[in-house]
Amino acid sequence: MKSMIVAALAAVSLTAVAHAQTKPTFGSYGFDTPGMDKAVKPGDDFYGFANGTWAKDTPIPADRSNYGMFTLLDDLSKERTKAILDELKGKPDSISGRAYASYLDQAAVEAKGLAPIQPWLAQVRKTDKAGYAAMVAEAGRAGIRTPFPNYVNQDDKDPETYIINLSQGGIGLPDRDYYLLDTEKMQKTRAAYLAHLTRMLEFAGEKDAATRAQAVLAFETGIAKAHWTRVDSRDADKTYNKRTLTQLQAEAAGFDFAPLLTNAGKTADVLLVAQPSAVAATAKAIQAAPIGVLRDQMIVRSLEAFANYLPDSVADANFAFYGTELNGTPARQARWKRAVDFTVGSVPDDVSQVYVARYFPPETKAAMDLLVKNVLTAMGHRIDGLAWMQPETKAKAREKLASFTTKIGYPDRWKDYAGLDIRADDLFGNAWRSNQFDMAYDRGKLGTPVRRWEWFMTPMTINAYANPGMNEIVFPAAILQPPFFDPKADPAVNYGAIGAVIGHEISHHFDDQGSKYDATGKLANWWTEQDMARFKALGEKLVTQYNAYEPRPGERVNGALTLGENIGDLAGLAIAYDAWKASLGGKPAPVIDGMTGEQRFFLGWAQIWRRNMREAAARQRLLTDTHAPDPYRVDIVRNFDQWYEAFKPAPDGKLVLKPEERVKIW
Structure with a gap:
């Protein structure tokens, strides 16, 4: 999905808060004051001022690559889901209970060893070049990573129609840079990856595994050289490339794409190709590669995909690379946590129905409805007041805003797992x-009306997202808890937290990519040429601002990669502030514990981005994540005149910008 945001937090049920508590979960007004470090000057490091003591005193659990508000709430979500599944696991008629029980039965998994995957590995080993494409298609249906990832989604230029989207793939490391950068860290990671490839081939019983692993690495390195950058891959215009199957086969000779596009005996004759040159180069590399290298890569991908469902010897080895080497995480999660994840991943809507009945009261949805309405109203006023946008474009922006659908808590329809x-x-x-069931469901969308009721996150997910093709903003139940949203908290804190998350998702429809979609969800220009030039120039100012951030020597934030999320933060916080001020009805906010309403608003924003992160995970995210590191997300406040008025930073503060340097877009 395009333009998704991740967000995260606390540890108390909204039901409990709403019905049992008379004061906020955090502090006296909804903010964790003891977690501040008031020795830090807010004008030098607002993240440290708001969160410094928490950051110093909060260790990262051994089974986590990072820890913050999102992971705290994720733990709570898992515990609640576990309680539900513990009740269901002994009930033969419960599909969730059976899935959960199968994962918890470690003894049975260990006793079977690698026997369950051997028939598939035998099929891979006997595949010749002529049968390779069909084998890749079958692997994709089973959830194994393939050289050409593909899925069904709306056609960006015909949003009432589903179409297959195909993109670049074929590598086992997180990004092309892991193969191509020649830093000491990347050399070390590649050496560890080579050892991982060797280990996986040894598990499969392959001879001369070390030499064969080197051949797989060389094959993937060649593919990585042709991969598009993440900046280009998030460009909605560049990645919209419609092809017929005949055209794709001519451009990307060397691989038979028909099996990938065939479902239930019917082959799709048109698709979207995100990165045509990379797909063509990968097909050429496949054509040139010995079949033994292709088989070995598929063996490794197969063991990786199913490692958690095989004996711990395989799972631990797989985690040693993808968990520890790439993310710095020392230990796997407890088996019950992985069992919860497996069950939710396999039959999400089955357990979700029980979850929302227990943990998402109607009053929370009603309160969220009002908040969303207020923030949408504020966005409308923002559009009306833009000095840089002409009336013609403003009218189109208003039309788009009026077309929004808001989804809160959970779907109004659930998937059926019959079969x-x-x-x-x-x-x-x-x-x-x-x-296989999920793939069949995905392919089954082709030729049917767009399922506008569908969600792409579960209610238990600590997250939210914007979907330009649907013109929708979506807020799962589990994020609507303290500190994101607390019915007992000061409104300034709620607006600075969940209000800004709402604003962020609204703003995604008007960021550098979301702004390319019109009121119908179609990828179509609705801007005047002059207004688009002004908008891009403002965006470039934000790119420059974020390019200057350097979390570690020689490792900088990519302002172009993170632009959409940074616009979302900038605009989202702005409209949330306006909505909060409007909610006061012209009256001043009270001073609480020595903090003004304006100060509490910005502290509410800073608190939700608390996160401690391991170095390896931070490095990976810096290269691959469209979100800036959390401290720099908090630092968006340096563009707000109201922040300067609230905290009065010294003129020489590290975050201080002159008024003309402050970026204002929406």
Whole structure:
């Protein structure tokens, strides 16, 4: 999905807050005051001022690559889901209970060893060049990473129609830079990856694994050289490339794409190709590669995909690379946590129905409805007041805003898992069949009306997202908890937290990519040429601002990669502030514990981005994540005149910008 945001927080049920508590979960007004470090000057480091003591006193759990408000609430979500699944696991008629029980039965998994995956590995080993494409298609249906990832989504230029989207793939490291950068850290990571490839081939019983692993690495390095950058890959215009199957086969000779596009005997004759040159180069590399290298890569990808459903010897080895080497995480999560994740991933809507009935009261949805309405109203006023936008474009922006759909809490329709075979004694088979079920569901969208009721996150997800094709903003139940949203908290804090998250998602529809979609969700220009030039110039100022951030020597934030999220933060916080001020009805906000309303608003924003992160994970995110590191997300406040008025930073403060240097877009 395009333009998604991740967000995260606390540890108390909204139901409990709403019905049992008379004061906020955090502090006296909804903010964790003891977590501040008032020795830090807000004008030098606002993140440290708001969160410094928390950051110093909060360790990262051994099973986490990072820890903050999102992970804190994720732990709570898992515990609640576990309680539900513990009740269901002994009930033969519960598909969630059977899935959960199959993962918890470690003894059965260990006893079976690698036997469950051996038939598939045998099929891979006997595949020749002529059968390689069909084998790749079958692997994709089983949830194994393939050289050409593909899925069904709306056609960006015909949003009432579904179409297959195909993109670049074929690598096992997170990004092309992991293959191509020649830094000491990347050399070390590549050496660890080579050892990982060797280990996976050894698990499969392959001879001369070290030499064969080197061949796989060389093959993937060649593909990585052709990969588009993440900046280009998030460009909605550059990645919209419609092709017929015949055209794709001519451009990307060397691989038979028909099996990838075939479902239930019918082959799609048109698709979207995100990165045509990279796809063509990958097809050429496949054509040139020995079949043994292609088989070895698929063996490794297969073991990686199903490692968690095989004995711990395989799973631990896989985690040693993807968990520890790439993210710095020392330990795997407890088996019950992984069992929860597996169950939610396999049959999400089944357990979600119980979750929302227990943990998402109607009054929370009603309160959120009002908040969203207020923030949308504020965005409308912002559009009306823009000095840089002409009336013609403002009218189109207003039309787009009026077309929004808001989804709060959970879907109003649930998926039906009839036909999915889940057994309490067959973990590997459950994983294989549920992946196939998901692929069939995905492909089944082709030729049908767009399912506007569908969600792309579960209610238990600590997150939110914007979907330009649907013109929608979506807020799962689990994020609507303290400190994001607390019915007992001061409104200034709520608006600075969940209000800004709402604003962020609204703003995604008007960021550098979301702004390319019109009121119908179509990728179509609705701007005058002059207004678009002004908008891009403002965006470039924000790119420059974020390019200057250097978390570690020689490692900088990519302002172009993070531009959409940074616009979302800038505009989202601005409209949330306006909505909060409007909610006061012209009256001043009270001073609480020595903090003005304006100060509490910005502290509410700073608190939700608390996060401690391991160095390896931080490095990976810097290269691959469209979000800036959390301290720099907090630092967006340096563009707000109201922040300067609230905290009165010294003129020489590290965050201080002259008024003309402050970026204001929406």
